[in-house]
Amino acid sequence: MVGVGIIGCGYIAKKHVASIANCKELTLAAVSDLQVDRMEEVAKSYRQKQSNEVVPITIYEDYHNLLQDSRVEVVIVSTISSLHAQIAIQALQHKKHVIIEKPIALSLQEVEEMIRLAEQKDRRIFVCHQLRYRPFMRKLKSFIEKGYFGDIYLGVATLRLHRSQAYYASSPWKGTWDKDGGMLLNQGIHMVDLLLWLLGDATSVYGEMMNTNKNKETEDIATGILSFEGQSKGLIEANTITKPSNQGYYLSLFGEEGSIIVGGEHFNEIIHCYSQTHPEAIQALGNTTNDRNEHMYMYQDFIRAIKKQEDHLMTASEGKKALEVIFGMYQSAKEGKPVRFPLNDFRTEWMHDW
Numbered sequence: 001m002v003g004v005g006i007i008g009c010g011y012i013a014k015k016h017v018a019s020i021a022n023c024k025e026l027t028l029a030a031v032s033d034l035q036v037d038r039m040e041e042v043a044k045s046y047r048q049k050q051s052n053e054v055v056p057i058t059i060y061e062d063y064h065n066l067l068q069d070s071r072v073e074v075v076i077v078s079t080i081s082s083l084h085a086q087i088a089i090q091a092l093q094h095k096k097h098v099i100i101e102k103p104i105a106l107s108l109q110e111v112e113e114m115i116r117l118a119e120q121k122d123r124r125i126f127v128c129h130q131l132r133y134r135p136f137m138r139k140l141k142s143f144i145e146k147g148y149f150g151d152i153y154l155g156v157a158t159l160r161l162h163r164s165q166a167y168y169a170s171s172p173w174k175g176t177w178d179k180d181g182g183m184l185l186n187q188g189i190h191m192v193d194l195l196l197w198l199l200g201d202a203t204s205v206y207g208e209m210m211n212t213n214k215n216k217e218t219e220d221i222a223t224g225i226l227s228f229e230g231q232s233k234g235l236i237e238a239n240t241i242t243k244p245s246n247q248g249y250y251l252s253l254f255g256e257e258g259s260i261i262v263g264g265e266h267f268n269e270i271i272h273c274y275s276q277t278h279p280e281a282i283q284a285l286g287n288t289t290n291d292r293n294e295h296m297y298m299y300q301d302f303i304r305a306i307k308k309q310e311d312h313l314m315t316a317s318e319g320k321k322a323l324e325v326i327f328g329m330y331q332s333a334k335e336g337k338p339v340r341f342p343l344n345d346f347r348t349e350w351m352h353d354w
Helices: 013-021 036-050 063-067 081-093 108-121 135-145 165-169 183-199 281-286 294-308 316-335 348-353
Strands: 002-007 026-032 058-060 074-077 097-100 125-127 152-160 202-210 221-228 233-239 248-255 258-263 269-275
Touching (some): 002 063, 013 294, 058 063, 081 108, 108 125, 108 316, 125 294, 125 316, 135 183, 152 183, 183 316, 202 316, 221 316, 269 281
Parallel strands (some): 002 026, 026 058, 097 125, 152 233
Antiparallel strands (some): 152 248, 202 221, 248 258, 258 269
C-alpha cells in the first residue's frame, strides 16, 4: 500500500479522498490543515468510504511534520494557489511524489524549480487537469489524431460562470494576484489545457481583460487570440459575470472535414458533431459522454506511473503549458501587444499595476 498525505482539507480534498478510497493500492495516512475540524472531517469521510472507523490517519496542524512522516510516499497539495509550488517543492525535497491541484504555481520560475527537483529526486509530479482523462476527451483526441475532422483550423474555449461578491468575500485571498492568481488560472485553466492538448503548442497570444468588480484585484472577463504551430487559430472567451448562475463550459473545434461543439453545465453534452468521412464518430463519442469518472482514471494513471515507472499524461511540463498561455494573456493585456512563446518568466504579482 502506498501512503498518501493531503495538505489542505477544503472542498477539493473530498474528491481526492473518494479517489484514494477507491484505489486498493493507496491508503490515506495523514492530513494537514490549519483548521482541526476540516482535518477531522476529511479523515471521517475516508473512514466512512472504507467502512472502517479505526483506520489510522494522523492529523498534523503543521504540514512540515506531515512531510517528515515516513509512511507518506505521496503528497496531495490542495491548498490556496499561492502555496502550491512552495509545498510541492518541499515535498520533492523530502523525496515524496506530488499530486498538485491547479494552478501548479503562480510563477514560471517555480514550475521550473519543481521540474528540476522532480528529476533530481526521481519523483513524479501529477497536475490535476483531470478532464484530459475523461473518456470522451480521450476518444475525441484519438479521432482528431486519426484525421476524422481533417486539419483543425479553429478551436474555441468558452467559460461562462457566475461568481458573486459573496464568493470573493468568503475568503480574503480570493480575487488577489498574490494568493489567488485570477479567474483564468482558477476557473478557466481546464479549458485552456484541453485546447492546447487537442490543437498543439501555441506560438503566440493576444489578450484583453476587464475587471467589473472593484472589490477584488483580478479579472472577471478575459479574451484571447491564439496562434498554434501549424497555423491553426484559437479563441479563449471566459467570464465569471454570467447571471444569474453558471451556464457552463464549451469547447468548439472547426476542421477541414468536420466540426464538434461540446458543452453544458457538466461539460458532457454534444451540442453538434459532424465528420464528413467518419459519420460513425458521432455515435462513438456519444457512448462516452456519461462517464465522468476522470478523477479515478487520473489516479489509475498515477499508480501505474509510480509502480511500473511508466510515463504519465499530466506531468509538470504538460501542466506548465496552460499556465504559460494564461500568463501570456496576462502579460499581453498589461502591455497591450501580442506575446510570443516561450515566456522567459512571469509571476502573477506583476499584475498589481495592470
